[in-house]
Each structure stands twice: as structure tokens, then as C-alpha cells.
Amino acid sequence: MPRRPVIGIATQTLPGKPGERQPCWLMGRSYVEELRKVGGVPWVIPLIPHDPDTLQEIFDRLDGVFITGGVDVDPTRYGEPKTELCGTIDPDRDAVEIALLQHALNRQLPVLAVCRGIQILNVACGGTLYQDVSTQVPAALKHDFFPTPEQPSRKYLAHDITVKAGSRLGYILGEAVVPVNSMHHQAIKDLAPGLAATAFAPDGIIEGVEGTASQYLVAVQWHPEELTETQPGMKRLFTTFTGAASAA
Template sequence: MSADFPSYRPTIGLTTQTLHSIDGIPPALPSSWVMNQRYFHAATAAGAVPWMIPLLDDDLPTLRAIYERLDGVLIPGGVDINPAEYGESVRPECGNLDPARDLVELQLVRWAIAEGKPVLGLCRGLQIINVSQGGTMWQDLASQNATFHKHDFFPTAGFERDHIAHEVTVVEGSRLAQMLNCVRCPVNSMHHQGIKTLGRDLLVSATADDGLIEAIEGQTDGFCMGVQWHPEVFEMTDPHTRQLFGAFIEAAASWAKANDPVFHAPRMGVGAP
């Protein structure tokens, strides 16, 4: 075990995705909840104990009971958020949707932000954080705003997941700047949507050269951060990425020690605020 691990390994919940929301999945396959293993490996490498969260959108008491046992929440990448969640109708360019995942992730993030429990959002995860706080999205960057550069360097189009697509400018003095220790950071890019209006109590912590918001963080002391790129791809090779995951895991360990002295003792409350 790495000497860099926190003395207490926090339990980090990672949300899943409905199998049939993914392009090319035959409808005849059984219903399943799935998620890319890379997120779990990256969280584990940083010292977390990962917990795969089922999409219990119709059972909030059980979802709350799962949440109560977590020290932090990680929202991975995935399909588009239903525009209805930010008050818009679906444009033709909008991709596949996963309403159950939307409901579960938005609820988890709202609980976590309200209680100061650490949250990290990656790609779609950044978008979920923004929408959870009343922000809105560009449903399709290319068709809605011609000033945006190309951001959709998808593996399905022949690009490797570690393809460096562009650089982001990190806002001086932001929490992200302290973690990454760089002003201009190269990133990969696998998305066709992005933040249009920023949600309440959020700050911009990085932007692309075309002005698109690439990272956000909360205004309070609690750890709440989202990045539009996929750092889990570089976790084992990039020291800046390790610092991002490491800071999240450290925050989760600190949250556990401050809020649950008997670590992971059964908690009886399952009511949803």
C-alpha cells in the first residue's frame, strides 16, 4: 500500500449507468448497471475504498442509506443529462439519455453539497454538479455556438482516451490551481456538451481557449469540484492528476473523521431531506 494513502481509507461511492443507454447495446440484453473500471482503479490507487452505487431512482430511502455510509461521492463520465432537468426540451443533437442516473446523481450531489460531504465530478460529473445547483447546459456545442472549438474527441471516432486535445487555463488562486500547480494544463476531451450558465454557489476554476468552462468548484470550505476532462485516464502517469484525486480522497478521509468518529458504524437514519 502506498505511503501516500491517508491513514484512514475513505469509502467513495461511484455511480453507475444503465446499460441500455449506451450506443450499440442490443435491447434484448438484460437490464444492467455498469461503469468503466478505470474510475474505480483511479480512486483505489489514491487510497479510496470504492463502492458501486446502483441506480435506485425509485427507492430514495435505500439510496439515502447507501449515501449515509459514504465518505465522498465521485460522479463519472457518461451519457447526456436530460435537458428537462435544466428546463429545456431535447434538441436533435442531444445524445442518449439515462433518466434514472440523472435522478440518482442529482440527488446524491444535492445531499453532499448541503452537508459538506466531498464531491468530485468528471466530465458528465461536472455537468451534474452544475445542473444540481440550477445551472444550464449547451446541449451540443458545435451546433449551438460556432465560436466553440472541437471538444468531441471520442474513442468511437478513432481517438485514444489519452489523446491530448487542448489546454485549459486554470484560474489563479482557485482550489484547483493549488492542486494542479499549473496555469496552462493539457487535457483530453470527450464531450459535446458543456456549461452554459453557472449554477449557484459555484466558481469557475478553469476555461478552454474558446471560453468554455472546463472546471468548477464550490464556494464553501467543503470539497466540491468538477472537471470537464477525464483525469482518470492519466491517474497512474500524471502527478497533477494524482494530486487531484489525492486531494479528494484526503478531503473524504477528513470528512469521515470529523463527522463519523466510529468509522462506518451502522447509521440508522434513512430519511431524505
């Protein structure tokens, strides 16, 4: 039986509650399940930036890197003060994911990133973010369709995206216009060197990027893990990624 590719996924901090729980690291099950379904071996990575040697031991065992959604990226990472527009941040997660991405870029490991993932990838490569799209982008669409008790679905298709012809993302999705869900309030502002924008929302917000070299490096602003059962292109994001990791 062929060896299955090991995919690294950084966690997120859940603060402790005195008398109830100690601080935890956690990650959503849907990300892990989608990777498992397509043959990946998910490796959930603790947030221990104070122990780079242990992190490096983990990184050296990976065949690919998957960066998930989550809390906001700390604006100090891209040279801006944190304002009231920015929500909860997780500095340990920022540090570990940037180190993980730098390792993947240096080793040419396949990378797939979603939602917050496209944002931290852009920051790790030298780009910047809007701290809040609704207040910083004139005429922006509503992008923050976060689940609520009244509307709990993460599968709601909020708007279409237009995909650049001839791009890797276009080849994977197989369509020029694709409906997507949308659960974010931050987004790429200045695109990082070495990344190419390959998908856009109707208001011009960058919804997809990829690397300009041969490395499998794809990032999207939506949550494809919620749409794999209804859109074959979303499933192909995971199968092509794990396929590339198998060959790494």
C-alpha cells in the same frame, strides 16, 4: 490501520437485449481503479430512484462522492426540451446523481466530478447546459474527441486549459496552463449559483468549477483518470479528494 474513505459512484444503465442479457448497471473500471489506488473504497451505487430509502442508507455510509463521465444529461432537468442536438440520456442516472449531490452538499461531503460530472453538478445546483457545443457556441473548438477503432486512445491531449490563479483547482494542478483530453459535446452554459468557474478552454468553454465555500467541491470537464500516469496534477486531483474524504 486508518479507516479508508468510502466513495460513492453512481452507475449508468445498459439496456437489456432480449434473449441475450437483462438490463444492467455498469461503470468504467478506470474510475474505480484510480480511487482504489489512492486509498478510496469505491461503492458502486445502483440506479434505484424508486427506492429512496435504500439509496439514503447507502448515502449515509459515504465519506465522499465521485461523479463520472457518461451519457447526456436530460435537458428537462434544466428547463429545456430535448432536441435532436442531445444524445442518449439516462433519466434514472440523472435522478440518482442529483440526489447524491444534494446529499453531499447538505452534509458537506467532498465531491470530485469529471466530464458529465461537471455538467450534472451544474444542473443539480441550478445551472444550464449547451445541448451541443459545436452547434450552439460560435467559433467553438472541437471538444468531442471520442475514441474510435482507428484512434482508440482516451489520453489524447486535445487542447490546453487556463486555470484561475488562487483557486483550489490551480493549487491542485500546480500550473496555470494544462493540456487535457476532451471527450464531450455538452458543456456548461449558465453557471449555477454557488459555483465558481476556475478553468477555461481557449474558446471560453468552462472546463473547471469549484464550490465557493470551504467544502471540497471540484469538477473538471476532462478525464483526469486517463492522465494520472503522465501528469502529477491529475493524480493530485484524486489524492487530495480522498484525503479530504478521509478527514470528513
